[in-house]
Amino acid sequence: MKIKLEGVTKRFDDVVAVNDFSLEFEEGTLTALLGPSGCGKSTMLNMLSGILPVTEGKIYFDNDDVTDMPPQKRGVGLVFQNYALYPHMSVLDNICFPLEIQKVPKAERIEKAKEMARLVKIEQYLDRKPKELSGGQQQRVAIARALIKNPRLLLLDEPLSNLDARLRLEMREEIRRIQQETKVTTIFVTHDQEEAMSISDKIVLMKDGYLMQVDRPQALYDEPQKLFVANFLGNPPINNLEGKIKDGKFVLADDSASVKVDLKSAVEGEEVVLGIRAESVGVDDDADFEAIIKERFTMGKEELAILKLGNSELRIYLSSDFTHKPGEKVGFKLKNKGVFLFDKKSGERK
Amino acid sequence: MKKRFHFSPKKLLVYLCLIIGAIIMVFPFYWMLVSALKTTAEFNSYPPTWVPENWFNMENFKTAFSKAPFVTYFMNSVIVTISCVIVTGFTTILAAFAFSRLKFKGRDVIFSLLLSLMMVPFEMLVITNYETVTRLQMGDSLIVLIIPFISSIFYTYILRNFFLSIPDSLYYSARIDGASNWKYLWRIMVPIAKPSLVTIMLLNAISCWNSFLWTLLVINSDDFRTLPIGLYAFMTEGGSDFKLQMAASTFTVLPMIILFLFTRKYIVNGVARGGIKG
Numbered sequence A: 001m002k003i004k005l006e007g008v009t010k011r012f013d014d015v016v017a018v019n020d021f022s023l024e025f026e027e028g029t030l031t032a033l034l035g036p037s038g039c040g041k042s043t044m045l046n047m048l049s050g051i052l053p054v055t056e057g058k059i060y061f062d063n064d065d066v067t068d069m070p071p072q073k074r075g076v077g078l079v080f081q082n083y084a085l086y087p088h089m090s091v092l093d094n095i096c097f098p099l100e101i102q103k104v105p106k107a108e109r110i111e112k113a114k115e116m117a118r119l120v121k122i123e124q125y126l127d128r129k130p131k132e133l134s135g136g137q138q139q140r141v142a143i144a145r146a147l148i149k150n151p152r153l154l155l156l157d158e159p160l161s162n163l164d165a166r167l168r169l170e171m172r173e174e175i176r177r178i179q180q181e182t183k184v185t186t187i188f189v190t191h192d193q194e195e196a197m198s199i200s201d202k203i204v205l206m207k208d209g210y211l212m213q214v215d216r217p218q219a220l221y222d223e224p225q226k227l228f229v230a231n232f233l234g235n236p237p238i239n240n241l242e243g244k245i246k247d248g249k250f251v252l253a254d255d256s257a258s259v260k261v262d263l264k265s266a267v268e269g270e271e272v273v274l275g276i277r278a279e280s281v282g283v284d285d286d287a288d289f290e291a292i293i294k295e296r297f298t299m300g301k302e303e304l305a306i307l308k309l310g311n312s313e314l315r316i317y318l319s320s321d322f323t324h325k326p327g328e329k330v331g332f333k334l335k336n337k338g339v340f341l342f343d344k345k346s347g348e349r350k
Numbered sequence B: 001m002k003k004r005f006h007f008s009p010k011k012l013l014v015y016l017c018l019i020i021g022a023i024i025m026v027f028p029f030y031w032m033l034v035s036a037l038k039t040t041a042e043f044n045s046y047p048p049t050w051v052p053e054n055w056f057n058m059e060n061f062k063t064a065f066s067k068a069p070f071v072t073y074f075m076n077s078v079i080v081t082i083s084c085v086i087v088t089g090f091t092t093i094l095a096a097f098a099f100s101r102l103k104f105k106g107r108d109v110i111f112s113l114l115l116s117l118m119m120v121p122f123e124m125l126v127i128t129n130y131e132t133v134t135r136l137q138m139g140d141s142l143i144v145l146i147i148p149f150i151s152s153i154f155y156t157y158i159l160r161n162f163f164l165s166i167p168d169s170l171y172y173s174a175r176i177d178g179a180s181n182w183k184y185l186w187r188i189m190v191p192i193a194k195p196s197l198v199t200i201m202l203l204n205a206i207s208c209w210n211s212f213l214w215t216l217l218v219i220n221s222d223d224f225r226t227l228p229i230g231l232y233a234f235m236t237e238g239g240s241d242f243k244l245q246m247a248a249s250t251f252t253v254l255p256m257i258i259l260f261l262f263t264r265k266y267i268v269n270g271v272a273r274g275g276i277k278g
Ligand SMILES: Nc1ncnc2c1ncn2[C@@H]1O[C@H](COP(=O)(O)OP(=O)(O)OP(=O)(O)O)[C@@H](O)[C@H]1O
Pocket: A012, A013, A015, A016, A017, A035, A036, A037, A038, A039, A040, A041, A042, A043, A044, A191
């Protein structure tokens, strides 16, 4: 099912939790709502599920206006951050519950529940109570319960945040697998960029209730339209240098160094932020800037260097043929990819 | 490995105090039972004996039963208690749900007002309630014993607090799964709150069973007397044979003692959690 938002806004008294969202979620895709804590992700999800009424704007499921439709009629499955399993019911009863409400005959719903349990791989726990399961297993139960009524839309609110690092990796693959097997349009909330990047078809990046950018994960990384987007994605984080354009070059704010960059739409004298990804710097005789190597260290499989450029620092990845020692002054060249200029005030890309 | 208890002097002292306390609490009951089982000769002997000669001497019970309709009293008590507990349970659940889950204007104000009503002493309510039932000409019937007690702010308060502790997400999850408020209440909330509910109902049963003042005031005829009132009447009207009185008393408290023995877990839980006295 395709979902369309038109100017959706949610206000709580004077707090604007979601501000004028217009976007589309394509049929059968997995979309991540990504953003820092408190940016309105859960609010967005709850409006899609119908738990929260919207203040302004319209929500369409395919071509139906569902803005005022109560949650039970929307045909959505929702997995809460804390899973919200019914503690007094067995796993089987939990999964069956939506069908029980629909008065599906018992034999049929048990049949269906077992099918769902197979899909999420929890067949052996059907008789247990939720508290006798691990976090990952509980999450699977919650997903099975959300899927059993064949929802048109599956919503997951930070489904992985309660799990340990290893299980998280495993479960996000699982979510991807289940989504691809069932082909259900899925929207999931996360504040972990890596999680969003790794499994989603598209990412909706939000900040303080504002829509920042919607794009494929790689596109979001390669072509951030805002400084916030560039900062939010990537590990190690992008290097930000504040300065201005002077004589066709980027000059640090304190005039301590300059960098030759492609100015794009930036004009002479303008205050800008230069973003340089760690992997976007190489050594070349035709240097864009010169910097002193301050430190080199190994981080797992990669080697990282801290450069001193004027009074600022840069963190970059080193290529295998890099032989310079700390203390040396070296000329570096910027690659085409991963170097961005942003307007300092608005944060918009140049 | 065998578990061994270490009794430090401090612990010993604590246990000693507890045992003495327990004996003091239990002794009246014991004396009641023993007296009810004694023959006249035994009863009058000096110094008093600590154990009856025959543990199965039912004479006193038979005599007491022949002198007053204790079976009727018992049935009345049972009817009143069960009705009260069921109806109160029902109204308490509904009210607690409304005050915890439903959103309506003035909800919390109304609830605070109700709570402040708890400060009005029961004895004061008895008088106005009495006026009401006499004006309605409802006197002398079992209904009158039930009607004033079919809701309880206090139990509502306890249950509401429990309901509030159930995460919102369960509610929303159930709503999305298609459950109505009604369905959610009975299928999810009430089962989760079962331990609390059982405690509430037991405490309510005990207070109904022991209800005295109101019953004494409104019931005149023998047919509608409950056990406590029947017992009271028996003591004043049926002569002063202490053995018989003790037999009748035993009969009165026995059901509650049995109830307590079977549901001790819930009652102790409730008292410990809510600081409620039975
Ligand atoms: N019921 C409410 N009443 C008032 N303000 C609210 C309410 N719910 C959310 N907010 C506010 O709306 C904003 C967005 O909240 P929301 O729960 O959607 O954030 P989130 O992105 O899900 O954050 P997190 O990652 O921490 O879960 C926050 O500033 C929050 O304080």
